[in-house]
Amino acid sequence: MSHAIITHQLTKYYGDKCVVNRLDLSIPQGSIYGFLGRNGAGKSTTIKMLMGLVHPDAGSAELLGEDAFSIRPQTRAKIAYLAEGHPVYKWMSVGEAVDFTRQFYPVWNGELIEQILDHFQLPRKSKIRRLSNGQRAQVSLALAVAPEPELLILDDPTLGLDTVVRRDFLESLIEIIQRKGRTILFSSHVLGDIERVADRIGIMVDGVLRVDCPTEHFKESMRKIMIEFKEPPPDFPVCKGLVGSWKVGNRLEVNVVGYSEEHRRLAESLNPIAIDVVTMNLEDAFIEYTRGSRRALPYFAGDMSHVESNDLQGVA
Amino acid sequence: MWRAMIYKELRELFGIAALATAALFLFSGSEMRMSFRPLFEPSRSVPFLGTVFYYYFAMIAVGFTVLVGFKQTAWELWQGTFLFLFHRPSSRADLIRAKLATGLAVYLICSAIPILCVAIWAATPGTHASPFEWSMTLSMWKLWISLTLIYLGAFASGLVNGKWYGIRLLPLATSLLATTGVYFIPWLWISVPLFVFSFVVFTVIIQHVARTRDYS
Numbered sequence: 001m002s003h004a005i006i007t008h009q010l011t012k013y014y015g016d017k018c019v020v021n022r023l024d025l026s027i028p029q030g031s032i033y034g035f036l037g038r039n040g041a042g043k044s045t046t047i048k049m050l051m052g053l054v055h056p057d058a059g060s061a062e063l064l065g066e067d068a069f070s071i072r073p074q075t076r077a078k079i080a081y082l083a084e085g086h087p088v089y090k091w092m093s094v095g096e097a098v099d100f101t102r103q104f105y106p107v108w109n110g111e112l113i114e115q116i117l118d119h120f121q122l123p124r125k126s127k128i129r130r131l132s133n134g135q136r137a138q139v140s141l142a143l144a145v146a147p148e149p150e151l152l153i154l155d156d157p158t159l160g161l162d163t164v165v166r167r168d169f170l171e172s173l174i175e176i177i178q179r180k181g182r183t184i185l186f187s188s189h190v191l192g193d194i195e196r197v198a199d200r201i202g203i204m205v206d207g208v209l210r211v212d213c214p215t216e217h218f219k220e221s222m223r224k225i226m227i228e229f230k231e232p233p234p235d236f237p238v239c240k241g242l243v244g245s246w247k248v249g250n251r252l253e254v255n256v257v258g259y260s261e262e263h264r265r266l267a268e269s270l271n272p273i274a275i276d277v278v279t280m281n282l283e284d285a286f287i288e289y290t291r292g293s294r295r296a297l298p299y300f301a302g303d304m305s306h307v308e309s310n311d312l313q314g315v316a
Numbered sequence: 317m318w319r320a321m322i323y324k325e326l327r328e329l330f331g332i333a334a335l336a337t338a339a340l341f342l343f344s345g346s347e348m349r350m351s352f353r354p355l356f357e358p359s360r361s362v363p364f365l366g367t368v369f370y371y372y373f374a375m376i377a378v379g380f381t382v383l384v385g386f387k388q389t390a391w392e393l394w395q396g397t398f399l400f401l402f403h404r405p406s407s408r409a410d411l412i413r414a415k416l417a418t419g420l421a422v423y424l425i426c427s428a429i430p431i432l433c434v435a436i437w438a439a440t441p442g443t444h445a446s447p448f449e450w451s452m453t454l455s456m457w458k459l460w461i462s463l464t465l466i467y468l469g470a471f472a473s474g475l476v477n478g479k480w481y482g483i484r485l486l487p488l489a490t491s492l493l494a495t496t497g498v499y500f501i502p503w504l505w506i507s508v509p510l511f512v513f514s515f516v517v518f519t520v521i522i523q524h525v526a527r528t529r530d531y532s
Contacts, residue, residue: 044532051403053530053532054532055530073406073407085396087395088400091327100324104404106405
């Protein structure tokens with residue numbers, strides 16, 4: 001199977017901080033890859049390295065079989081990139097942005113862009129600076145797909161859009177994607193967005209790709225084990241697949257990937273009064289997987305001293 | 317690509333160019349004995365031999381070149397539009413070349429017109445009671461061309477990625493020095509090679525920085 005995107009040990013430091021840590025990524029052609037992670041997880045830096053806009057400190061990246069940092073213009077014409085925040089020249093009108101962009105491309109589907117502009121009700125004469133964030137995202141999407149790209153790289157395209165606009169944007173995106181077997185890399189920190197479009201997900205946590213599997217597989221493999229004790233609970237033993245554990249009063253909450261009998265045996269070895277294994281939906285699984293030790297404050301927080309956390313994500 | 321880039325750059329530089337050209341014409345008018353009271357009195361010096369016209373031309377043209385250079389680089393970085401531009405299927409070097417060519421053309425044309433107007437006025441008999449030879453304009457043309465180095469310095473400063481303002485402004489400071497050298501060194505056999513050398517060095521630095529810096 002040929003791959004549209006391949007990275008090998010891709011690494012980037014900003015000062016002393018490693019924002020992308022030895023990333024190995026292989027995205028097969030024709031797949032829709034959801035690239036997830038919290039803010040600051042390293043998604044945008046990874047994408048910018050793929051686009052040759054940020055230089056890695058180590059490692060390499062290939063897009064459509066070419067080195068990402070010396071990609072030929074002919075190959076670049078086959079790759080669409082929607083940068084975070086949809087930077088487009090705001091002084092231009094929609095029509096001027098279309099005319100400006102068209103002049104760079106050997107292939108340009110004028111009919112498609114007119115259809116998209118018409119669908120989104122974007123008049124060509126509207127100034128981009130007068131458009132809402134959602135409309136600017138729609139213009140960016142139209143400009144990105146008009147050259148009939150083989151590969152689309154979308155960096156948090158729904159960031160800053162309200163729920164309705166986001167839904168509309170994603171539905172349009174799905175429709176456009178499904179027209180041809182395009183490869184898509186779609187980054188977001190909103191799991192619902194990814195769930196709608198992706199057949200495979202990757203989750204970045206603090207610069208490390210912790211998950212790279214089919215979407216359904218991830219959802220099915222995450223479990224929360226609720227262990228009740230008569231008295232304050234002990235620590236959960238470090239084991240394979242352990243994401244993190246939290247003590248809430250006399251209850252120990254443990255998140256694991258790839259739940260197995262071994263996890264149950266370990267829970268029973270702590271002599272609890274009850275064990276409950278809970279399945280999670282994709283969003284809960286993602287949240288539990290990525291939030292680490294930072295848990296939400298209780299709404300009526302009086303005494304927080306009974307809440308402890310043990311972030312063991314590295315073990316997973 | 318070139319047509320699209322030139323159109324874009326011209327549109328973006330139009331405001332600065334219009335303002336600078338108007339200001340240059342104001343001082344040129346004063347040199348041509350026009351009165352702009354209460355702003356300026358008409359000049360009484362021999363055209364191209366007095367210092368006032370040079371002084372004001374230099375002041376405005378430096379501001380003009382710096383603004384053009386920064387607008388083409390720092391402004392794009394600030395707006396995030398380099399992420400859009402540099403993904404177009406053209407080489408980054410070509411995109412930068414198009415920017416440089418347009419920026420230089422805008423500066424050179426907009427600032428040459430007022431000089432030409434004063435020169436033509438001065439060459440027209442009966443306009444002023446002093447001698448005029450076209451060679452008297454050479455010094456002004458030298459100033460005009462040497463200020464292109466400041467444009468390149470500002471362009472480079474707008475692109476340079478540095479933690480400190482000192483590092484970012486280093487190309488601009490260096491270009492001021494180079495311009496001063498080119499303009500004040502009276503021997504052409506030194507000032508012309510110095511100009512060419514500085515021009516090439518700045519262009520190479522700009523292309524190098526544009527290729528190697530991170531656009532994060």
